Amino acid sequence: MRITIFSPKTIQEFAKPMCSFNYYRLIFFSALLVSFLGPQRYASADPTDGFTPVPLQNGNFVLEKPYNVPLTDRYSHVDGVNKLWVYNHDKPFKPGSDTRPRTEIRIKGCDYSSGVWQFEGYAYVPRGTSGVTIMQIHGAAEGATTLQLRIYNGVMRYYKYDLVATDLYDKWFRLNVIHDVGKGKLTVFIDGEQKYEGHDQGPGDLYFKCGVYAAPEKSSNYMESRWRDIKIYKK
Structure with a gap:
């Protein structure tokens, strides 16, 4: 499993109340999810894709x-x-x-x-x-x-x-x-x-x-x- 380490400042910024949740935090959460699951678990391609x-x-x-x-x-x-x-x-x-x-x-x-x-x-x-x-x-x-x-x-x-x-x-x-x-x-x-x-x-x-x-x-x-x-x- 790949582990991504974030700085304390970044974690503090992400932990702000949900009322201030915005587009950028959504992007951050998506990146965190991909980092945790890995690309193969996040999506699997069909063998015929691109053919x-x-x-x-x-x-x-x-x-x-x-x-x-x-x-x-x-x-x-x-x-x-x-x-x-x-x-x-x-x-x-x-x-x-x-x-x-x-x-x-x-x-x-x-x-x-x-x-x-x-x-x-x-x-x-x-x-x-x-x-x-x-x-x-x-x-x-x-x-x-x-x-x-x-x-x-x-x-x-x-x-x-x-x-x-x-x-x-x-x-x-x-x-x-x-x-x-x-x-x-x-x-x-x-x-x-x-x-x-x-x-x-x-x-x-x-x-x-x-x-x-x-x-x-x-x-x-x-x-x-x-x-x-x-x-x-x-x-």
């Missing part, structure tokens, strides 16, 4: 799924909710690929290589889904991705490493991810609260994805996530 929405149409959402099954066997869209699921033994998204099985929404028309961009969506992960990437930023100077957010037993991690958030099973949560390419910085918010900040993997041809993409190891047999109100913002 401009990018218009999205149905054509911006491209589905990737195991190549040998119909889309309806791994995806549904009902009442605005995108439900995506995959099995650990499924084929990759195209013949000859050595990638793990996935059912993902690839957001096209919002590819970027510079600037400040933001993904927003409301996600739901049912209990039992584990060892799966539910959101990623594809593209990097090193490796295939600059960010993967994975669920392990209800806990979200940066890849399989840093803890991002806990207790995410069986409830809707708002996910915001900001990527500042110039600063090489990634920031993750859950329900409007910052949960993680780290470095990206270098510049590249970048785009956002969400859904279910099996992790290299310890994936559950069945993996599912649901998404609604997906938006992209930029500065």
